[in-house]
Amino acid sequence: NAGVTQTPKFRVLKTGQSMTLLCAQDMNHEYMYWYRQDPGMGLRLIHYSVGEGTTAKGEVPDGYNVSRLKKQNFLLGLESAAPSQTSVYFCASRRSAEETQYFGPGTRLLVL
Amino acid sequence: GENVEQHPSTLSVQEGDSAVIKCTYSDSASNYFPWYKQELGKRPQLIIDIRSNVGEKKDQRIAVTLNKTAKHFSLHITETQPEDSAVYFCAASTTGGGADGLTFGKGTHLIIQP
Numbered sequence: 001n002a003g004v005t006q007t008p009k010f011r012v013l014k015t016g017q018s019m020t021l022l023c024a025q026d027m028n029h030e031y032m033y034w035y036r037q038d039p040g041m042g043l044r045l046i047h048y049s050v051g052e053g054t055t056a057k058g059e060v061p062d063g064y065n066v067s068r069l070k071k072q073n074f075l076l077g078l079e080s081a082a083p084s085q086t087s088v089y090f091c092a093s094r095r096s097a098e099e100t101q102y103f104g105p106g107t108r109l110l111v112l
Numbered sequence: 113g114e115n116v117e118q119h120p121s122t123l124s125v126q127e128g129d130s131a132v133i134k135c136t137y138s139d140s141a142s143n144y145f146p147w148y149k150q151e152l153g154k155r156p157q158l159i160i161d162i163r164s165n166v167g168e169k170k171d172q173r174i175a176v177t178l179n180k181t182a183k184h185f186s187l188h189i190t191e192t193q194p195e196d197s198a199v200y201f202c203a204a205s206t207t208g209g210g211a212d213g214l215t216f217g218k219g220t221h222l223i224i225q226p
Contacts, residue, residue, distance in 0.1 A: 033214075035213070040121075040219075042118075042201055042217055042219050043201070045213035045215070048213050059113065059213075090155060090156070099161065099205070100158055100161065103156050103157075
C-alpha cells in the first residue's frame with residue numbers, strides 16, 4: 001500500500017514549456033486535490049475532483065488544467081509555464097465519507 | 113470564501129515548556145479543523161483534528177480547542193521535545209457531503225530550544 005505518490009519529484013522548466021504532474025493513490029479514495037505551497041503562504045488549493053471524469057476549480061486555478069480519467073490518478077497540467085508557477089505541488093486524497101486528507105510527497109517545480 | 117489567519121509565524125520555546133498556536137477563521141459554515149505538522153522537505157502530516165460539534169480534543173501531549181462563537185481554534189503542545197520542531201499549519205473546511213478542499217493558515221515555525 002503506497003498511499004499517495006507523485007511524479008516527478010523535481011523538475012526544471014523554461015518559461016513557456018509545458019508539463020504534466022501525476023498523482024496516484026491506491027486507497028480507492030473518491031476525492032483528490034492539488035495544492036501549491038509557496039514560502040510564507042501555506043498551501044493553496046488549485047483544483048480538485050470528486051470522482052472519475054469530474055473536476056472543479058479551487059482558490060488559484062489560473063494557468064493550470066487537470067484531468068481525472070481514472071479514479072486512482074489525478075493529473076495537473078501546465079500548458080505554458082511561468083516563473084510565478086515555481087512552487088512545491090502537493091496532491092492529496094480522501095474518502096468521501098471522511099474528512100482526513102492524505103498528502104503525497106510533493107513535486108518541486110522550478111520555472112526559469 | 114474561507115480565510116484562515118494563524119499566529120504567531122514563529123514560536124520559540126524551551127524544551128519541556130508548552131507551546132500554543134492560534135488560528136481564526138471567517139466562514140461560519142466551516143465545521144472541520146485539522147492541524148498538520150510539516151518537517152523540512154516533507155509532506156504535511158495530520159496530527160490532530162476537531163469537528164465543530166466538539167469543543168476540545170486531546171491526544172497525549174497534543175490538544176486542540178475550538179470556540180465556534182469567536183471562530184477561533186488553538187493547538188496546545190505540552191512538555192515539548194526536540195522532535196516537535198517543525199512548521200505547523202491549521203486549516204478549515206466545510207464538510208457534510210461537499211468535497212471542498214482545505215483552506216490553510218500560513219504556518220507557524222515552532223523551534224524547541226534545548
